[in-house]
Amino acid sequence: MFHPATAxxxxxxxxxxxxxxxxxxxxxQLAAAGSDPCxxxxxxxHKSTISHHYRVLxxxxxxxxxxxxxxxxxxxxxxxxxxxxxxxxDAVLRAVQN
Amino acid sequence: MFHPATAxxxxxxxxxxxxxxxxxxxxxQLAAAGSDPCxxxxxxxHKSTISHHYRVLxxxxxxxxxxxxxxxxxxxxxxxxxxxxxxxxDAVLRAVQN
Numbered sequence: 001m002f003h004p005a006t007a008x009x010x011x012x013x014x015x016x017x018x019x020x021x022x023x024x025x026x027x028x029q030l031a032a033a034g035s036d037p038c039x040x041x042x043x044x045x046h047k048s049t050i051s052h053h054y055r056v057l058x059x060x061x062x063x064x065x066x067x068x069x070x071x072x073x074x075x076x077x078x079x080x081x082x083x084x085x086x087x088x089x090d091a092v093l094r095a096v097q098n
Numbered sequence: 099m100f101h102p103a104t105a106x107x108x109x110x111x112x113x114x115x116x117x118x119x120x121x122x123x124x125x126x127q128l129a130a131a132g133s134d135p136c137x138x139x140x141x142x143x144h145k146s147t148i149s150h151h152y153r154v155l156x157x158x159x160x161x162x163x164x165x166x167x168x169x170x171x172x173x174x175x176x177x178x179x180x181x182x183x184x185x186x187x188d189a190v191l192r193a194v195q196n
Binding site: 011015024084086 | 116118184185192196
């Protein structure tokens with residue numbers, strides 16, 4: 001599974017990943033929960049659509065997916081995002097919650 | 099010309115408007131200059147492409163365009179964005195400058 005290195009995180013890609021209501025909901029849920037089994041997000045969409053959204057988030061470097069046993073676990077790359085784009089994720093999460 | 103009301107600014111739309119390298123360059127230039135004649139951005143693109151980017155920014159509520167004489171002046175909607183999404187524009191501008 002592709003994950004960009006922290007130094008390769010691109011602002012346009014991260015902004016694009018965070019420009020969709022479903023992906024914003026996933027990110028807000030991950031921020032609240034710490035981690036989630038992939039696909040466990042509480043939205044009423046087809047599984048392949050949800051997978052697409054997880055892939056966009058992962059490939060932009062917003063999330064990291066690890067395989068633990070038979071489950072994929074998704075986490076926010078908080079530290080990496082804060083390192084590259086200080087304050088951005090916090091501002092987005094605040095905005096989602098409003 | 100359509101400009102959304104401050105209360106109608108949508109996070110996904112604003113994030114989308116700020117997810118393109120040319121539009122990020124326009125926004126950074128507007129932040130530095132205060133205002134710009136529309137189309138005066140320093141990028142090597144066809145006029146219609148630049149117009150498209152200005153329209154996306156305006157329709158998302160990132161910028162306001164006013165007509166002064168024969169010139170269109172474009173400004174960032176800093177206060178409106180800060181009201182609706184505190185810290186977001188600042189974080190994006192910091193990230194662009196890195």
